[in-house]
Amino acid sequence: MKKVLVAYESVKGHTEKMANYIAEGSRMAGNEVDVKHIRELKKEGDIQGYDAYFFGSPTYHRDMTNTVKTFLFLADKANLKGKIAGAFGSYTHSGDAPKLILDTMAHVFHMKATDLSSLNLLEDKIATDEGMKACQQYGRAVTE
Numbered sequence: 001m002k003k004v005l006v007a008y009e010s011v012k013g014h015t016e017k018m019a020n021y022i023a024e025g026s027r028m029a030g031n032e033v034d035v036k037h038i039r040e041l042k043k044e045g046d047i048q049g050y051d052a053y054f055f056g057s058p059t060y061h062r063d064m065t066n067t068v069k070t071f072l073f074l075a076d077k078a079n080l081k082g083k084i085a086g087a088f089g090s091y092t093h094s095g096d097a098p099k100l101i102l103d104t105m106a107h108v109f110h111m112k113a114t115d116l117s118s119l120n121l122l123e124d125k126i127a128t129d130e131g132m133k134a135c136q137q138y139g140r141a142v143t144e
């Protein structure tokens with residue numbers, strides 16, 4: 001059993017839904033999962049102590065949000081080297097944020113990003129059965 005943190009930002013609630021589905025999927029694989037809005041994570045100690053991390057951000061203006069950028073500076077201090085990494089987010093047309101986040105997790109934090117890459121889901125898909133399953137499967141596969 002792994003300890004997993006799903007930390008997300010969401011302005012309109014779509015990425016938050018993804019976070020909860022990803023957590024469900026990872027729990028189905030037998031893991032213990034915390035889901036937190038990144039605003040709840042105020043110091044590096046709040047981030048440390050997990051085996052695997054999913055960081056989520058919607059794409060706004062072809063980027064992750066500023067809150068997520070600030071959060072990543074905090075995550076840098078937490079020393080997550082060697083931990084399992086996944087990234088996700090909701091989007092409508094370009095969906096840049098999850099890839100940018102996973103790049104930082106892999107190349108700056110030296111975390112273990114799986115071959116599964118990041119999960120970028122079209123906003124309209126998230127409320128569908130297919131969208132829910134895609135998130136659950138991602139949560140399960142990254143942490144299995």
Ligand SMILES: Cc1cc2nc3c(=O)[nH]c(=O)nc-3n(C[C@H](O)[C@H](O)[C@H](O)COP(=O)(O)O)c2cc1C
Pocket residue numbers: 009010011012013014015016058059060061062063090091092093094095096123
């Ligand atoms: C002002 C604004 C800018 C946006 N810019 C982008 C963008 O550059 N690329 C993209 O794919 N989606 C863009 N979107 C769409 C959001 O990513 C989409 O609505 C997403 O589902 C929001 O996620 P959230 O509900 O978790 O905040 C934009 C939306 C708004 C309101």
